[in-house]
Amino acid sequence: MKRYVPQKIEKKWQKYWEENNFYQAKDFSKKKKFYILVEFPYPSAQGLHVGHCRSYSAMDAIARKKRMEGYNVLFPIGWDAFGLPTENYALRTGIHPEIATKKNIANFKRQLKSLGLSFDWSREINTSDPKYYKWTQWIFLKLFEKGLAYQAEIPINFCPKCKIGLAQEEVIDGKHERCGEEVVLKKLKQWMLKITAYAERLIKDLKDLDYLEKIKTQQINWIGKSEGTEVTFKIENLDFEIKVFTTRVDTIFGVTALVLAPEHPLVEKLVKENGILKEGKIKVENWLEVKEYLKKSVRKSEFERTKLEKERTGIPLKGIFAINPINQEKLPVWVADYVIGTYGGGAVMVVPAHDKRDFDFAKRYQLEIREVVVPKEKNSPLSQPFVEDGVLINSGEFSGLTSKEAREKITRWLKEKGLGKKTVQYKLRDWVFSRQHYWGEPIPLVFCERCAKKIKEKMKEGKIKELEKEYQLGEILNPGWIALSEKDLPLKLPYLEKYQPTGTGESPLAQIEEWVNTKCPKCKGPAKRETDTMPNWAGSNWYFIGYLIKKRKEKNYEYWWDKKKISYWMPVDWYNGGMEHTTLHLLYSRFIYKFLYDIGAVPHPEPYKKRTAHGIVLGEDGRKMSKSFGNVINPDEIIKQYGADTLRVYEMFMGPFDQAISWSSQGVKGVFRFLERIWRLVIRFKEQSGKKVKNLEVESLVQQTIKKVDEDLEKCKFNTAISALMILVNRLEKEKNIQKRHLETLIKLLAPFAPHLAEQLWQELGHKNSVHLQKWPKYNLKLILKETFTLVVQVNGKVRDTIEASINISEEEAKELALRSPKIQKWLEKKKIKKIIFVRNKLINFVVE
């Protein structure tokens, strides 16, 4: 073939590789295993995004290289198929989610295959496949059994017009994005998972993992561990305590108010009793205003509530006072929605002199500002709060102590009085695991009135031991909720003609009476099924295990929790994904894996050894690709025009892998030209007839290229690896007669990036076997080292000359050489040399006055 026509070769090789099972990973092979994982796609109606192509191509290059290095590589793929977008798409188009999902998967699969990615398709999974989600449900049952799943009342966004629960993202400016109706919060009972029980381990175990540093930092900050003191403030004339968490108990003498979140138990108590407590002995004088304020804040999301300082508002509970435990001082109590109910007990002590937010709040509402900590040396003016540690003043017996000492002593003092203790707080919150949607895994629980009654009674009688014999921990903690037995899994999602909202905020499943009404597995009495479904995270929590335990039986398959296989393949050696998943999916799946480890279902405490991240691909205009901007690039069209290899190489060459980057149509052309030039190089070689001359310089460059490509691939520096290949090609083009072994090395190095082209050229060179079965080239350090180097000569740090010098020369020799240069002589004229800096094989710098 004279010309490079990718369309003519790519399909051919894809078929060849598939028919010969090139990329099937072998369980229990004697070769060293290497498990490469990419985040499996959500099969949306839009089709594959060029962003998928970028990260998959890059990790495919790693997989191909590892295979050439002799590893037993597992590089699987599947579909994260449950989720809200498909359900919304179905509502819009009338196409059932199951059908839409099937169609979308077929399209995604065709697109991925056309890229020539070396996935092991025999292990393909689909989270909406009942055989798969049987195990998703099984994991939930285990969590329930161990008491890590519990019910709690949580407010959800609700559209009163559409009568449907909404996801955060469907709410825009407090309104439902589809109908524009004002969204309200509705409290519903939701299943929660106790991820907070694992907070400490999720931080601690990061230490030994090879994650990008920024990923570790983000996870640690997300978990948000802080050590401090819990201080108990009593309410005057009322048997009620407010527990406040603070990391700065040393500033306790500077407290001038308490501020409660609108969700705080005291506020809720007041709401219930309409602002009047103890039969009128305590009364909130401005109750009407407070009620109005609470109403408003209920509409705001947490994000809005903490966003803008200027909008930070509050309202006093007039007539209610708290007592500062340290000095019995009476403090006003406020409600403010910048205080978050879910963190630190939903209450803060206001110390305006030593906290920025408190300072602003105090200024706004004319609260007292009392200075109790001063810097060790100078005095601070009070235009700004002093937020650092210092020395205590105006603090009774604690005055004169440093902040650090004071925190210890005050905490001890409080503890002795029973008014406080040392505690640890996490920002991490338990995970809301219920969704009022159709397109998700059904939660395998039923509610049984009879069992509920029985459990509650026995609890009252204190017969816990008896209960424990009959019921699981989850069943005791959530009286009435009974787990399905394992043998009844999967609990299949019933096919529903109308998955439209029910009008009550419940899941559409609640409509199917014959499905909802069932028998209690424990007492065989009447029971009702849970109608909420799981969030789409449920299926992606453990999907990397799903690939391992898919078991083929002739034409059929099933999943079987095979610990031997899991032990062979786990942990994942290299997991790549988007930065946007760092705090949710990545943390959730680590939690679930740790839980599975605790119950003995998996052999290690951490699922992923190494985690890297890719940046997103933006449109040519620098904005996110989106239909509404009209800047979406369809990979199908690029493949049609230039071929898959060009698309792959371009996306790896376009910029640093971990950064967001704009698409460039011109850049694609450039890469195509590069591949064409390699093609022509091989064709030219086949026609050349002259005598081959050994060229040490080319030899060295080939070796350098091997080193560069090898090392850059390990560091995800795909762009510079490709640029190294370009430099080699540029050089080889200048050779009159190219050596075959140089070309062979080039093609082997190219194989991970442009697998089809490399395969074709390998055959063109007369080989019968595949380039992908060759050994990865090794470089020879001796051949890289050259005899000379460019000595940079500086005067006062500025480059004034460069001299070719032999390698490893001494400072004396370099000095002599440099002083011989007329340029340098000119710069040193009439100047006294004060100092000489010499860096071996690099530079010499003359420092003159």
Place this chain on the structure above:
RNA sequence: GCCGAGGUGGCGGAAUGGCAGACGCGCGAGGCUUAGGACCUCGUGGGAAAUUCCCUUGUGGGUUCAAAUCCCACCCUCGGCACCA
């Protein structure tokens, strides 16, 4: 607001304490061609008294023989913020 990342030619970027601008795109000149495209060769940060010198890595300051790189302050852009995946 909180947490994280980033800012270098006309553009994507390279260089992580030692020659700023590798490699690619674009552009310019020339070659080939009836012509265009493709291809090949050379050039391409800015300024000037142009073989030489000065300036230049968001802005201002600092450390160092030497700073895009380290430190401090500020400005701008992007990602995440828990029911999108």
